Amino acid sequence: MVVAIALEATPVPQATPSVAETLISSAQESHGAFTLLTDLVDTVGSRLSGSDGAAAGVAWGVQHLSGLGLEVSKESVLVPVWVRGLEQAEVVAGKGRRAHPLALTALGGSPGTRRGGLEADVVEVDSLAELQERAPSVRGRIVFFNHGMAVPQDYRRFGQLRTKGPAAAAKLGAVAALVRSLATASMRSPHTGQTDFKPGEVAIPAAAISVEDAELLHRLLATGPVRVHLALGCRILPDARSSNVVADLRGREHPDEIVLLGAHLDSWDLAVGAQDDGAGVALVVEAARLLAALPERPRRTVRFVLFMNEENGLRGAKTYAIDHASELPHHVAAMELDAGAGRPLGVALKAGAGAQALLETWLPPLVKLGAGSFLEEDAQGADLSPMAAAQVPFASVVQDTTHYFDIHHSAADTLDKVDLDAFSRTSAAVAWLTYALADSESVLPRPPPPVPAGTSSAR
Ligand code: ZN
Ligand code: ZN
Numbered sequence: 001m002v003v004a005i006a007l008e009a010t011p012v013p014q015a016t017p018s019v020a021e022t023l024i025s026s027a028q029e030s031h032g033a034f035t036l037l038t039d040l041v042d043t044v045g046s047r048l049s050g051s052d053g054a055a056a057g058v059a060w061g062v063q064h065l066s067g068l069g070l071e072v073s074k075e076s077v078l079v080p081v082w083v084r085g086l087e088q089a090e091v092v093a094g095k096g097r098r099a100h101p102l103a104l105t106a107l108g109g110s111p112g113t114r115r116g117g118l119e120a121d122v123v124e125v126d127s128l129a130e131l132q133e134r135a136p137s138v139r140g141r142i143v144f145f146n147h148g149m150a151v152p153q154d155y156r157r158f159g160q161l162r163t164k165g166p167a168a169a170a171k172l173g174a175v176a177a178l179v180r181s182l183a184t185a186s187m188r189s190p191h192t193g194q195t196d197f198k199p200g201e202v203a204i205p206a207a208a209i210s211v212e213d214a215e216l217l218h219r220l221l222a223t224g225p226v227r228v229h230l231a232l233g234c235r236i237l238p239d240a241r242s243s244n245v246v247a248d249l250r251g252r253e254h255p256d257e258i259v260l261l262g263a264h265l266d267s268w269d270l271a272v273g274a275q276d277d278g279a280g281v282a283l284v285v286e287a288a289r290l291l292a293a294l295p296e297r298p299r300r301t302v303r304f305v306l307f308m309n310e311e312n313g314l315r316g317a318k319t320y321a322i323d324h325a326s327e328l329p330h331h332v333a334a335m336e337l338d339a340g341a342g343r344p345l346g347v348a349l350k351a352g353a354g355a356q357a358l359l360e361t362w363l364p365p366l367v368k369l370g371a372g373s374f375l376e377e378d379a380q381g382a383d384l385s386p387m388a389a390a391q392v393p394f395a396s397v398v399q400d401t402t403h404y405f406d407i408h409h410s411a412a413d414t415l416d417k418v419d420l421d422a423f424s425r426t427s428a429a430v431a432w433l434t435y436a437l438a439d440s441e442s443v444l445p446r447p448p449p450p451v452p453a454g455t456s457s458a459r
Helices: 004-008 019-030 034-042 051-067 128-133 154-161 165-171 212-222 274-291 313-323 323-329 355-362 365-367 382-390 420-439
Strands: 071-083 089-093 105-106 120-125 142-145 176-180 207-208 227-232 235-248 254-264 299-307 331-336 344-350 393-397
Touching: 004 120, 019 034, 019 274, 019 365, 019 420, 034 051, 034 128, 034 274, 051 235, 051 274, 051 299, 051 323, 071 313, 089 207, 089 212, 120 176, 120 212, 128 165, 142 165, 142 393, 154 165, 154 176, 154 313, 165 176, 176 212, 207 212, 212 274, 235 274, 235 313, 254 274, 254 323, 254 382, 254 420, 274 299, 274 420, 299 313, 299 420, 313 323, 313 382, 323 331, 323 382, 331 382, 331 420, 344 355, 344 365, 355 365, 355 420, 365 420, 393 420
Parallel strands: 120 142, 142 176, 176 207, 254 299, 254 331, 331 393
Antiparallel strands: 071 235, 089 227, 105 207, 120 227, 235 299, 344 393
């Protein structure tokens, strides 16, 4: 009884919420990232490099990062400009066969066909090795790259058929290339993406066909020769000026040490890029908003970067690494968000020995978000790859990508596929992990120098 009276007499003061509670509850209760994403996709729309949409995206980024007490700037980037045009193809009618229209879309970097299109027999291969084996039968033909992508991890396995296949076919005398869409689901919507023709080398028209049409071609080829007519109106225009958007929240103790949080502002043109990479952009801007609103800044500077041209050139990331080369030794961590809007699964690092032990005490707040442990994979990001040579430690909030490649690079990458609660959970995890990296007493040990094997890419 005495205790009860004492409690009534002296009410317990409201505890000041910890920074973790503040960041995590704000992200989850306000759904701020989802609100930002909605605004980006509904007011700006698609954002292919060099387009009006990309310019509007830059203005959107500047507008939303301004007014938070950050130092915001636009940094010039020269970007390639590729524009889509007419895209049409069909299996040509022949003896005992009716014509079949093909659902397809040009690959970024592809030249167009001549007016009226081209027509040729199709040869099917399922790997770059098989292309070389069948080299004598490729000249004058359309090479059809087929594969069996079924799960998200297959994107890395089969991605080179899209990025490298058309150029390899061109070298062997092929007149065009059709690539089965890199997709884990299909409602007959083709999935675009970049294909790489080196400057000065011969380039041929290249397009992605829907999974269903790839299956059709495969069946028809089993019965005899297949002839396809293809017309593409895409074009490459001169390079244009665009920008990365960079915003610094200056650190209170070590302002010269930088924790970078980035995503890419550009998207493909078939849809609004809600998940690739509008989601990442919204997560970065929301993290900026949440961290800037804290009563005390983290020890180190947090730099929020919206990169331009990840999809078809990586020029923004390459330009950033060149322009900030002298600062890279002081980049103590970098994190990129470019894996959609799925829920957080855990934390990954690419750093030196002892990094996990150093960051471990910062993980408990992530447990209730479902992301409170380290995953046995390397943190990475296409826009981070040019910083690898400077041995910048990378971190990731690893996300669930089970359905990411259902819609990736297709006309279906729209807002309705984003789950509000999963996305807000990721937003909370990102804000907290960024704060942890910027406020921990010591910095992550740097990783060993990378093996010189080119830059990674998750385009
Ligand atoms: Zn992306
Ligand atoms: Zn992409």
